[in-house]
Amino acid sequence: MANTDVRVDKHGNVHIAKKNRIRRFGLVDGVLLFFLTLLALLILYPFYNAFLVSIVPNTVYMRYKGLMLWPPALTFEAYEFTFKSSLIWTGYRNSILITVFGTIYNMVLTILCAYVLTKPIPGGKFIRFAIVFTMYFSGGLVPFYVLIRDLNMMDTLYSMVMPTGINIMYMLIISNYFKSLPPALEESAKIDGATDLRILWSIILPLSLPLLATFTLYYAVERWNEWYNAMLFVKSVNKWPLQNVLRTIINDVNMMATQNIPGQAKPDIQGDAIKMSSIIVAMAPIMCLYPFLQRYFLSGLTLGAVKE
Amino acid sequence: MTAQTAVRPRKKTFQHTLRVMWDYRWIYLMLIPCLAYFIIFKYVPMYGIQLAFKDFKLAGIAASPWNNFEHFKYMMSEPQFLPALRNTLIISFYRILFGFPFPIILAIMINEVYMPRYKRVLQTIYTFPHFLTWVVMAGIMLNLLGSTGMVRKVSEVFVPGIGENWNLMYNKNAFRTILVVSDIWKEAGWGTIIYLAAITGIDQSLYEAATIDGANRFQRIWYITLPGMINMIAIQFVLRVGAVMEGGFDQVFNLYTAPVYETGDIIDTYIYRLSFVKSTGINLGFTTAVGLFKNVINFVLLMLANGVTKALGQETVL
Numbered sequence: 213m214a215n216t217d218v219r220v221d222k223h224g225n226v227h228i229a230k231k232n233r234i235r236r237f238g239l240v241d242g243v244l245l246f247f248l249t250l251l252a253l254l255i256l257y258p259f260y261n262a263f264l265v266s267i268v269p270n271t272v273y274m275r276y277k278g279l280m281l282w283p284p285a286l287t288f289e290a291y292e293f294t295f296k297s298s299l300i301w302t303g304y305r306n307s308i309l310i311t312v313f314g315t316i317y318n319m320v321l322t323i324l325c326a327y328v329l330t331k332p333i334p335g336g337k338f339i340r341f342a343i344v345f346t347m348y349f350s351g352g353l354v355p356f357y358v359l360i361r362d363l364n365m366m367d368t369l370y371s372m373v374m375p376t377g378i379n380i381m382y383m384l385i386i387s388n389y390f391k392s393l394p395p396a397l398e399e400s401a402k403i404d405g406a407t408d409l410r411i412l413w414s415i416i417l418p419l420s421l422p423l424l425a426t427f428t429l430y431y432a433v434e435r436w437n438e439w440y441n442a443m444l445f446v447k448s449v450n451k452w453p454l455q456n457v458l459r460t461i462i463n464d465v466n467m468m469a470t471q472n473i474p475g476q477a478k479p480d481i482q483g484d485a486i487k488m489s490s491i492i493v494a495m496a497p498i499m500c501l502y503p504f505l506q507r508y509f510l511s512g513l514t515l516g517a518v519k520e
Numbered sequence: 521m522t523a524q525t526a527v528r529p530r531k532k533t534f535q536h537t538l539r540v541m542w543d544y545r546w547i548y549l550m551l552i553p554c555l556a557y558f559i560i561f562k563y564v565p566m567y568g569i570q571l572a573f574k575d576f577k578l579a580g581i582a583a584s585p586w587n588n589f590e591h592f593k594y595m596m597s598e599p600q601f602l603p604a605l606r607n608t609l610i611i612s613f614y615r616i617l618f619g620f621p622f623p624i625i626l627a628i629m630i631n632e633v634y635m636p637r638y639k640r641v642l643q644t645i646y647t648f649p650h651f652l653t654w655v656v657m658a659g660i661m662l663n664l665l666g667s668t669g670m671v672r673k674v675s676e677v678f679v680p681g682i683g684e685n686w687n688l689m690y691n692k693n694a695f696r697t698i699l700v701v702s703d704i705w706k707e708a709g710w711g712t713i714i715y716l717a718a719i720t721g722i723d724q725s726l727y728e729a730a731t732i733d734g735a736n737r738f739q740r741i742w743y744i745t746l747p748g749m750i751n752m753i754a755i756q757f758v759l760r761v762g763a764v765m766e767g768g769f770d771q772v773f774n775l776y777t778a779p780v781y782e783t784g785d786i787i788d789t790y791i792y793r794l795s796f797v798k799s800t801g802i803n804l805g806f807t808t809a810v811g812l813f814k815n816v817i818n819f820v821l822l823m824l825a826n827g828v829t830k831a832l833g834q835e836t837v838l
Contacts, residue, residue: 240737244632251626252645255705261670262660277673325554333544334537339551346562349819352811353791354804355568358581359561377557408546437653440770444796455655459774462659484668491659498651506644509651 259495266290266488273484290485294493302450303457303494306369307436310453314373314435319428321377326387327412347380360445371445372438372453379434382427389423390416426508436497454494461490572809584805591809601810603782604790608767611786614700615768620760622704623711624753628745630712631719632737646709657706658774665689665698695780703771714756715749722748755829762825765818787814 264280265273269287276284294300329340350356356375365371393416401411417424439455446452452460502509541548567581572591574584595601626646633639649657665671665688672686688694726744735743767786776784785793787810795807 241632241634244629245638248629248633248642252642255645255649255709258660258664258705262663265663274668277677279674280670321554321557324550328547328551328554331544331547333547334541339555343554343558346558348822349566349815350562351565351568352808352815353788354571354576354795354808354811355565355581357795358568358571358804359565362580363560375561377561378554408544409550412550433651437651439653439655455653458659459655462655462662484663487659488663491656495652495656502648502651503644506640506647509647 262488263492266485266492268485270485290489291493293486294489297490299449299452299457299461300454300490300493303452303454306451307438307454309369310372310438311432311435313369314376314438315428315432317373318377318379318431318435319424322379322383322386322427322431323412323417323424325378326383326390327408327416329383329387330391331408343378344380344384357444366445367448367451368446369451372441373435375441376434376438379431382430386420386423386427389420393419429505429508433498458490458494462487569808569812571805572812574805576803576805576808587805591803591806592813594806595810595813598806600781600785600790600794604785604787607783608765608786608788611696611699611767611772611784612764614696615703616757616760616764618700619704619708620757622708624715624749626708627712627715627719627749628741631716631745632741643709643712646712648709649706650710652706654706654770654774657702657771661698661702661775662689689775690777690779692780692783695776695784698775699768699771699784702775703768706771715752718749718752719745751832754832758825758828758832762822763818764821765814 261280264283267286267288267290268276268280268283269285269289272285325343329336329343333339351359360366360371360375365374397415397419398411401415406414437455438453439459442451442453442456443459446456449457449460571581571584573586573588574581575587575590577584630639630642633642663669667687669688671688672682675686676682688698722744727740730740730744765787767788769786769788769792772784772786772789773792776789791807791810791814794802794810795804
């Protein structure tokens with residue numbers, strides 16, 4: 213064992229390594245790091261380019277040929293124009309409303325449903341089947357559209373909040389977690405005369421906070437990203453969430469210009485710059501929050517992967 | 521007849537069931553809003569499926585007269601239906617061929633990085649686009665690939681006569697490639713998470729033993745990491761194949777334009793366009809029928825996929 217190195221790390225794990233095989237930075241590591249870093253840059257560059265286009269003056273951008281890595285000149289005209297647009301502001305307001313109310317609605321329904329499914333109630337198996345069945349089969353687009361029309365939800369905030377209630381995958385993961393909590397806690401509370409609602413509120417929920425935080429975050433991102441129901445049901449421009457405003461700006465910059473100053477054409481700012489500044493403004497909340505909340509963002513899927 | 525039935529205290533009577541239900545009254549109370557949600561927004565649209573066999577009138581579902589299988593007969597002769605079906609399958613096939621292995625390879629590569637902090641930075645970057653919408657992604661892609669975009673400008677240097685109106689987004693031959701590549705761009709990082717979780721579950725002592733036995737890095741990947749992931753890969757693969765009728769509405773809808781309908785139109789965008797773009801004037805019963813056609817195939821495939829994953833030893837939800 214002359215050339216073997218035995219080492220115990222701070223967690224008490226024993227590492228055995230042959231001296232000449234101690235991990236060092238080899239050629240393979242170099243190639244690997246080079247490739248992975250390149251991939252990261254490729255993923256990021258389109259966003260960076262969008263940012264550059266939004267801050268480079270029109271005339272400079274039009275003449276520019278080649279890969280832009282650094283802004284040749286700076287202007288914030290596009291951002292000034294974007295922030296003057298009433299559409300962006302109503303879009304922000306509507307998206308925030310949808311996110312706040314939608315996430316509360318999602319979490320209340322999801323938690324209730326998850327908790328109910330942990331109980332051996334008569335009919336429980338059938339209810340579980342009926343719920344999971346909707347994951348695999350749906351009425352399709354037209355019946356859904358007719359439903360919202362018949363509910364008189366067309367062109368309302370409700371049409372963007374109410375139809376998206378429970379993500380069944382999230383609900384089942386939460387339900388499994390509830391089931392894994394020690395039943396003794398619940399039983400003792402029951403002996404003390406607590407109702408099921410009380411137990412859920414005072415015992416189950418406080419014990420599940422980290423998991424619930426993760427799924428609240430997932431729901432919040434989904435609601436913030438809402439555009440599909442809005443596209444189907446909401447015709448009034450001032451009720452649109454941000455994503456739909458963005459869609460319109462990307463397809464037609466002039467629309468925003470006429471919203472800004474009625475009757476006046478687009479000012480002499482490059483259309484692309486306005487599009488990109490709008491995108492950056494719309495992305496900003498996620499861009500700012502993501503690096504700090506990344507740990508929560510990434511934990512949810514692994515929770516789902518854990519076998520019960 | 522058996523000991524088991526004899527031991528059971530008494531038969532479940534109706535009264536007994538009622539008493540149990542009364543004990544769970546709070547639970548049933550909690551169930552009401554959930555059931556209301558599922559009935560209204562999931563099961564009522566299923567009632568609307570009958571439109572597939574009806575001639576839709578604005579008055580509503582009940583007021584529309586039956587026309588039996590007219591819509592299904594018309595489906596085969598509708599000029600855009602079969603191309604949309606073909607495109608859906610081809611695009612799904614490309615996604616499975618190129619998009620499916622990508623996160624697996626990426627997960628293995630990420631796992632080989634021994635610098636924990638840099639590893640986390642990389643993962644953060646790879647996963648970021650997942651949290652954006654295809655609306656944003658499409659805008660950013662248009663900025664790069666469109667007629668004023670960076671790609672045309674750089675190409676102009678090498679190919680002088682490329683033309684002012686050269687626009688990759690309008691190129692029907694490039695469209696499927698754009699779909700597959702941009703899907704990898706957005707979702708591959710997210711896809712690695714589940715595989716990295718599987719790798720975390722591998723017993724570390726296997727690696728140490730292999731190292732002592734003189735296995736090099738590629739041998740360790742081939743004989744330990746990959747076998748450790750293979751169950752997860754199989755499950756993901758089956759589920760992916762089960763969803764073959766889903767062409768990715770959000771992505772295609774935000775990226776496609778009339779010039780690329782020929783190669784890019786999928787069933788979902790076809791249904792949307794025929795239902796809601798005014799000029800087509802098609803009966804909504806017809807698009808309901810197309811939706812039903814798609815959903816039934818989807819359902820059968822998913823059930824098969826579920827059966828296979830169950831056989832692979834994974835718990836399934838249904």
